[in-house]
Amino acid sequence: MSPVMPSDFDPENAEPEGFVSPGLPVDKASTSGRLPIGDPEQIPDPAEVDIPDDLRDQIQAIVDKYPDRDHKGSPKSASIPVLWIIQRRYGWCTPEGIVQAAAVMQVTPAYLESVASFYDLLRTSPQGEHQVLVCTNIACWMRGGDELLDSFCAKTGADLEAAGHGGALSEDGRILVSGFECLGACDLAPMASVDERYFGPLENADASTIVDQLESGAEVLPEKALDRRGLAGGVADSSDPRVVDGKGPNQ
Amino acid sequence: MSEVNGNGGAVEETRVLLRHAEDPKMASLEGYESYGGYRVLKKALKEIEPEWIVGELEESGLRGRGGAGFSMGKKVSFLPHTDDAKYLCCNADESEPGAFKDRELMQRNPHQLIEGMIISSFAASIGHAFIFIRGEYDEQADILDHAVEEAYEAGYLGNNILGSGFNLELVVHRGAGAYICGEETALLDALEGKRGNPRLKPPFPAVQGLYGGPTLINNVETLSNVSHIVANGADWFKSFGTEQSPGTKVVSVSGCVKRPGNYEVELGVTLRDLIFGLAGGPLDGHEIKAFYPGGSSSPVLTPAELDLPYSFEAMAEAGSMLGSGSIIVADDSVSIPRMAKRTSKFYRHESCGKCTPCREGTSWTDKMLERVCTGEATPMDLDIISSVQDNIMGNCLCVLGDAMAMPVSSMVKKFRDEFEETIAEEAAKTWSFDGLEAVDGQEPGPGGMSQKTLRRERLAGRSIPGEGVS
Ligand SMILES: Cc1cc2nc3c(=O)[nH]c(=O)nc-3n(C[C@H](O)[C@H](O)[C@H](O)COP(=O)(O)O)c2cc1C
Ligand code: SF4
Numbered sequence: 001m002s003p004v005m006p007s008d009f010d011p012e013n014a015e016p017e018g019f020v021s022p023g024l025p026v027d028k029a030s031t032s033g034r035l036p037i038g039d040p041e042q043i044p045d046p047a048e049v050d051i052p053d054d055l056r057d058q059i060q061a062i063v064d065k066y067p068d069r070d071h072k073g074s075p076k077s078a079s080i081p082v083l084w085i086i087q088r089r090y091g092w093c094t095p096e097g098i099v100q101a102a103a104v105m106q107v108t109p110a111y112l113e114s115v116a117s118f119y120d121l122l123r124t125s126p127q128g129e130h131q132v133l134v135c136t137n138i139a140c141w142m143r144g145g146d147e148l149l150d151s152f153c154a155k156t157g158a159d160l161e162a163a164g165h166g167g168a169l170s171e172d173g174r175i176l177v178s179g180f181e182c183l184g185a186c187d188l189a190p191m192a193s194v195d196e197r198y199f200g201p202l203e204n205a206d207a208s209t210i211v212d213q214l215e216s217g218a219e220v221l222p223e224k225a226l227d228r229r230g231l232a233g234g235v236a237d238s239s240d241p242r243v244v245d246g247k248g249p250n251q
Numbered sequence: 252m253s254e255v256n257g258n259g260g261a262v263e264e265t266r267v268l269l270r271h272a273e274d275p276k277m278a279s280l281e282g283y284e285s286y287g288g289y290r291v292l293k294k295a296l297k298e299i300e301p302e303w304i305v306g307e308l309e310e311s312g313l314r315g316r317g318g319a320g321f322s323m324g325k326k327v328s329f330l331p332h333t334d335d336a337k338y339l340c341c342n343a344d345e346s347e348p349g350a351f352k353d354r355e356l357m358q359r360n361p362h363q364l365i366e367g368m369i370i371s372s373f374a375a376s377i378g379h380a381f382i383f384i385r386g387e388y389d390e391q392a393d394i395l396d397h398a399v400e401e402a403y404e405a406g407y408l409g410n411n412i413l414g415s416g417f418n419l420e421l422v423v424h425r426g427a428g429a430y431i432c433g434e435e436t437a438l439l440d441a442l443e444g445k446r447g448n449p450r451l452k453p454p455f456p457a458v459q460g461l462y463g464g465p466t467l468i469n470n471v472e473t474l475s476n477v478s479h480i481v482a483n484g485a486d487w488f489k490s491f492g493t494e495q496s497p498g499t500k501v502v503s504v505s506g507c508v509k510r511p512g513n514y515e516v517e518l519g520v521t522l523r524d525l526i527f528g529l530a531g532g533p534l535d536g537h538e539i540k541a542f543y544p545g546g547s548s549s550p551v552l553t554p555a556e557l558d559l560p561y562s563f564e565a566m567a568e569a570g571s572m573l574g575s576g577s578i579i580v581a582d583d584s585v586s587i588p589r590m591a592k593r594t595s596k597f598y599r600h601e602s603c604g605k606c607t608p609c610r611e612g613t614s615w616t617d618k619m620l621e622r623v624c625t626g627e628a629t630p631m632d633l634d635i636i637s638s639v640q641d642n643i644m645g646n647c648l649c650v651l652g653d654a655m656a657m658p659v660s661s662m663v664k665k666f667r668d669e670f671e672e673t674i675a676e677e678a679a680k681t682w683s684f685d686g687l688e689a690v691d692g693q694e695p696g697p698g699g700m701s702q703k704t705l706r707r708e709r710l711a712g713r714s715i716p717g718e719g720v721s
Binding site for chain 2: 065066067071072073074075076077078079080081083084114115118119120121122133136137138139141142143181182183184185186187189193196197198226227230231232233234235236237238239240242243246247248249250251
């Protein structure tokens with residue numbers, strides 16, 4: 001994710017050149033432009049970490065859903081869902097958020113960092129207010145996915161090269177545009193996921209409309225939303241007696 | 252849907268799982284129950300023996316719909332009959348390019364899956380169940396969250412379900428974007444809150460899976476079939492499909508077709524019926540050139556194979572596979588070398604990096620295919636590409652490497668001419684039009700190869716056409 005220059009980037013807290021975060025896996029986690037808070041290898045003492053009550057409750061509720069150590073489970077199971085909570089709250093997996101989560105879950109921040117850096121959807125650097133993921137995998141590519149990504153970049157000023165390799169922010173830093181592998185919606189090709197909702201099939205001109213809608217806070221292309229779509233085969237009932245006389249569900 | 256198509260004939264879907272799925276109320280508990288939902292669960296908990304259910308599932312021949320096609324009933328029967336805590340994981344990771352059937356099933360009929368999971372858990376005395384859904388499917392995960400909540404409120408989940416003494420907790424677990432988490436043991440790691448890396452097998456998950464306990468892992472569509480089989484019996488199920496591939500299958504058809512989408516058919520209908528009859532065939536003025544019959548991991552087939560029945564056995568016999576049941580169609584406007592490049596790019600990105608043949612092999616293949624597409628490769632490189640694929644296959648912890656090697660080597664084999672043409676065409680672009688003077692001031696070498704390519708070939712000690720071994 002190269003030219004990501006977040007609006008809230010704090011140069012005071014930036015890494016010196018060539019700096020590698022101690023104890024963190026040397027991948028995205030060490031290149032995200034910041035120093036870790038405290039010792040990433042130590043489980044934070046909950047008494048020393050300032051955590052909003054509602055966030056603490058939310059995280060604890062997730063941890064409680066998984067089998068605990070007495071049942072051979074582990075609070076670590078909650079890692080991904082808890083990182084999602086952190087990302088939803090702060091916009092990305094911030095170092096502060098990770099320490100807060102680690103304190104409630106009683107795991108090390110380094111552990112959560114390493115998990116966050118593995119997954120494409122968890123961001124260890126700022127990702128803007130809106131996310132546009134454009135599928136450029138096989139089926140979308142055949143139907144114009146690359147051109148659609150170009151159109152989003154042209155409209156937002158996001159760097160095309162960087163957008164194709166992990167994502168790039170728009171000129172104003174508000175929208176993340178990212179080429180993406182198959183999103184599981186080849187029937188909508190070419191398609192994009194806009195703030196975690198699917199839209200397609202899209203035309204290049206739709207990129208401009210979507211960006212305008214995001215910026216003005218309007219509803220994004222309702223007529224192309226996945227949830228408005230019918231089954232490909234339309235409304236059909238079977239005349240097959242095995243189906244009609246079945247005793248299971250869907251009768 | 253019935254439609255006559257010059258190429259397909261009259262084709263009708265056989266909707267069992269997707270029946271009434273176009274009705275939006277199917278997604279709610281009330282709607283699902285109004286169509287007979289949870290009837291089987293009530294009956295099962297009251298009057299059916301778990302052993303009978305396992306027997307019926309085995310007898311039905313239901314094969315896993317997630318890719319490998321292994322008998323679901325057998326998998327259940329492998330779980331040890333001990334008092335250890337056992338787990339069920341529904342694989343809703345669906346990240347293979349071309350696959351989008353689980354998305355549709357969860358979006359339109361989440362309770363069908365939940366009911367199937369409860370009955371399967373009851374049959375195998377499992378106390379904890381999880382749905383591992385890919386993070387990108389946020390909309391469907393919200394639908395599932397809501398449906399699970401409804402099921403808890405109705406007393407279908409939790410303690411002492413419907414007074415039967417059977418307990419089951421069900422958690423919807425969102426992933427966060429990593430194809431490899433669909434591999435069953437990586438999925439277990441992801442569920443345990445780790446980076447999703449595949450584990451060495453054996454031990455198989457049925458013996459030692461989640462938190463070290465016996466674990467059943469099945470795909471969304473596999474589990475969605477369970478209540479239908481328990482309600483109607485194994486013989487009913489076997490009346491659909493072929494002997495070795497019983498039942499119906501939700502098939503995702505995409506790419507260069509008029510009506511891409513999910514179609515539910517009996518296994519054994521022809522590919523032509525699916526691609527032409529249901530999905531409308533190629534766009535006007537185009538012809539089909541190749542297609543992946545079972546997702547991006549399956550070796551491609553050509554139009555000559557359109558009349559084969561769509562079944563596990565027929566696809567295997569044709570040297571490919573049915574996999575997750577996803578057909579991606581390429582027409583004559585699609586460049587096969589570039590399609591191979593898209594394929595390798597995906598697997599290179601998704602390799603977890605644990606095994607050398609996969610990590611290096613996917614990355615090398617991707618770079619070599621890049622050179623094919625920019626004209627820097629030579630026809631001899633195609634042989635190297637093929638041999639690299641042979642060296643990946645069967646040499647890794649999981650089959651992600653094979654999943655790239657199989658389609659790529661099939662494309663190089665079946666469309667070799669086109670690969671060579673692409674190399675020649677792209678190489679020619681680096682020369683000025685009169686063909687005499689190279690853009691960089693150098694003469695084109697033998698075989699139209701650029702000086703850069705020639706130099707590399709000579710350094711590698713490979714023979715140059717028209718030059719002998721240099
Ligand atoms: C790299 C890789 C990715 C996979 N992705 C999925 C997937 O997204 N969904 C799925 O159901 N199975 C996937 N599988 C297959 C699973 O490992 C496993 O076989 C399947 O979930 C078993 O369920 P089934 O028997 O019901 O098909 C994948 C396998 C591999 C090797
Ligand atoms: S084959 Fe590839 S994806 Fe699978 S474990 Fe090995 S490196 Fe990881």
